[in-house]
Amino acid sequence: MRHRHTGRQLNRNSSHRTAMFRNMTSSLVEHEIIKTTLVKAKELRSVTEPLITLAKNDSIANRRIAFNRTRNKATVGKLFTELGPRYADRPGGYIRILKCGQRAGDKAPMAYAELVDRPARSSDAFDDDVEMVEEE
Template sequence: MRHRHSGRQLNRNSSHRTAMFRNMTSSLVEHEIIKTTLVKAKELRSVAEPLITIAKKDSVANRRLAFARTRNKATVGKLFTELGPRYADRPGGYIRILKCGQRPGDKAPMAYVELVDRPLHDPDGSDDKSQTVEEES
């Protein structure tokens, strides 16, 4: 029976799962949008959203806690300097999951994982960070 077992195994052992979600979280914080399978995207939400909540209150203890979970200094820096202040007024729901079809090789359902209210990048080269995804919709 599967009572009180949270999370999915994803055909990986625990150390592989931990490393995979650390890498995915670092990529999400760095690029603010990533493409992955739908199941991994749903599991990533339970790892990445608490990190952003931790980053809303900048303290040495919270920075150490975030570093223990990500093991990446650049990720921790961006979490506390950009993402924490950006989501200070939002009580949760920092991540949006958009389904984007199926992978050609094995028909696995794919999804984009993106941060809500992320700045749009202009293809012309001018980085006008006043526009966000929410303003365009």
């Protein structure tokens, strides 16, 4: 029976699925935007959002719980130093999923998973690059 089983199987065994979502969570926290399939992005939300909620309260116990779920010290550090304080006033909904067409090889629906309120890439850096090209 399938009672009270939540989440999608994604044609993977449980250890593969766990490792995949740990890696995707680490990538999302590090880069703040990743491109993946739509189904994986929707499942990623259920893994990553509780970690960000946990990071709002910085304590040794919470850091250990986060490390147990991600197995990445850099991810835990960024969660508790940057993302926890950034989303302290937000009650949830930290990840935005934007559809971006289909993959060329198999027409799988693709999506961007990004953190809400992430700092935009500075336009000053872009302007500096444009000026350097114009000078040459």
